[in-house]
Amino acid sequence: MSDLFASAGLDKDLARPLADRMRPQTLGEVVGQDHLVGPDGALTRLLRTGSIGSLIFWGPPGTGKTTVARLLAHETSLHFEQISAIFSGVADLKKVFEAARARRQMGTATLLFVDEIHRFNRAQLDAFLPVMEDGTITLVGATTENPSFELNAALLSRARVLTFQALDEEAIGQLLTRAEAIMARPLPLDDDARAALARMADGDGRAALTLAEELWRSAGEGETFDTAGLVSVIQRRAPIYDKGQEGHYNLISALHKCVRGSDPDAALYYLARMLDGGEDRLFIARRLVRMAVEDIGLADPQALVIANAAKDAYDFLGSPEGELALAQAAVYLATAPKSNALYNAYKASMRAAKEHGSLMPPKTILNAPTKLMKQEGYGADYVYDHDAPDAFSGQDYWPEKLGRQRFYDPVDRGFERDIRKRLEWWDKLRRERG
Template identity: 85%
Template sequence: MSDLFASAGMDKDAPRPLADRMRPTRLSEVVGQDHLVGPDGILTRLIGSRSLGSLIFWGPPGTGKTTVARLMAHETDLHFVQISAIFSGVADLKKVFEAARALRSTGKGTLLFVDEIHRFNRAQLDAFLPVMEDGTITLVGATTENPSFELNAALLSRARVLVFRSLDETAIQDILLRAEDITGKSLPLDDAARASLVRMADGDGRAVLTLAEEVWRSAKPDEIFDAEQLQEIIQRRAPIYDKGQEGHYNLISALHKTIRGSDPDAALYYLARMLDAGEDRLFIARRLVRMAVEDIGLADPQALVIANAAKDAFDFLGSPEGELALAQVAVYLATAPKSNAVYNAFKAATRVAKEHGSLMPPKTILNAPTKLMKQIGYGDSYRYDHDEPDAFSGQDYWPEKLGRQSFYDPVDRGFERDLRKRLDWWEKLRRERRSRGD
């Protein structure tokens, strides 16, 4: 049987992925996280003090979270245990905790690394609390999601959150140079293709090594790929973007704020990012309609019309042709005069309405469809504005117990400049007629 394995080449170690072969063996070899593991990094200081405490590593994939946890355990002489929240339950946790207690009785501590810790539910997260508090384990949890939203307050109060940064181009280039050194061969890419490969990695060190392996496997002897050939060989990695998670909200926030900030170029960039990531086009269209009413309002009443028209155009044309309509409205909204006066007025009116309850409108402006209602004053002394000078009666329409309120304050931009003049004119007439006793 051994001869059979040997003849098949299976007596040798199984080939290991490049990312695994290149895993750092010392914290100083970790790239892109100098704020954590550099000479003055937070983790460097914690390790030096021999007092780690429990930690939450938050950052994108491929930034070194697992590697750093493993190296921390080695440098602090802790037993390293790794589990994934995707495949583990409470029963698995109990076994780990029991083993950690037994090991602790011999004087050896345990660093428990929990990958994707945000996948645990509240009950599972609560199971960590007693063993964190009594020192049975040093917990290091890793997550790509915002801990403030995904982990419960009790766990967060007992752990320090450390942020892992997406790798910049320099760090990715360093990884490629080290890969070439370890493999003993240069990447068969021209300068433009190499730069394109770095961008494709999207800040993920593991991803760029996987892509590099694909390039080496695809190249013939002495072949050098340009950027266009690289695109054909490697079907570009999907951007880091989960429509149910933080990346989704980050980009829609960026799109909204660049439109509010009147930067059409930045708005187009974030719109393109969302489209490229596969965001639901009608979700984008709905948000553009929202921006039209929230941030532009009556400074340009056409903004809402155009935003709705873009939504209808996309419905009619579909993708990709309809995406140009979304781009057009994004530019229109970004370049339109801005006003949140209606937005603020509506919030203020809603607050007053809730605070003061069901106040009766003045009887003057109530209809009187029955004889009884006429007898008790409904509609009494109502003045029909169209029959008044300037089509304006100046009557008081507010509940007596509330009195006249002011919510809408137009800005001095766009169409609202004209609305301000109208409101000022009506207020002047109102004061004049009030002074005459009209």
């Protein structure tokens, strides 16, 4: 193999990706995860006890999960075995477990690292339980998805979840400085472009090194890129955003809470994050409609009209022009007066409907299309409200066994302030007219 690289004019080590050549050799070299591998980190404390137990590493790509697992095996003198849930099935697991048992009989324990462990189904995850319990393996699973949702409770009860954080710009900067030492040349970037590169990596150390390697390949002799030159060379890195997974729900939740909290600027930011990540625009539009009815309601009846109009405008215009209509709706909703009175009233009325069964409405307000129904009193003494003073009769519309209820309690904000005054006036007339 060395002859092959030599004949091609390449150094064998230089042919390896920069990120692979820069893998930390000790836990102390891992950047951005001091809460795990620092002097008082969670893994540091576990190593002091001499037993780490089974672990689940949860965090975004490029934060060192695989590297830390490999280093843990070295620190604890365990045989390191790595598989990927994407390419492995139950038959593969059985082979791995059998090899671990044989190794154990020879006096060597096994640390089994399972990348993308959330890709296994429930039956495959259950297969780990007996070999974890009898000590055949120490499991270290890595996942980019929330273990609470993606892994079963039985496995989680036998493993400790440790969270890896996206690398901040300082940690990315440390990696780039190390890369310059290994490459024996500076990055061909000015200061602003260097900071931009750290941001473009989006917390992913591996991505930062891959981008840096691309820059070194692209730069001419003595050439230095500014931010515009950086963007032209590497284009852009797609943001981390999986429409079917946790990031999708995190951002829509953030958008909803910003609208509810009347912060239009934060709402625009999270809307932009979702649009930039390729989120389905009609999904966003549907959620804006939901916000209009859940958090604004009748405090501003136009909110629902605006949200629906934004959906129709996007349908009509498409991207990118229609996205401005979604932004307009988000800002309108965020700046509208807020009320969940209608939302609460709806939930309370549903509870009452379920709890009290099929109560008969008062016969007074029922139609009497047949002679028998008239004889039974259907429609008797009904007062046509338009003929009553103030167009309000004050008659009782509630089932006798239930009695009058109050579900809707409008707030003293926006249009609901006027509704509250109207309801209080009707209550006064109702009392006066008995």
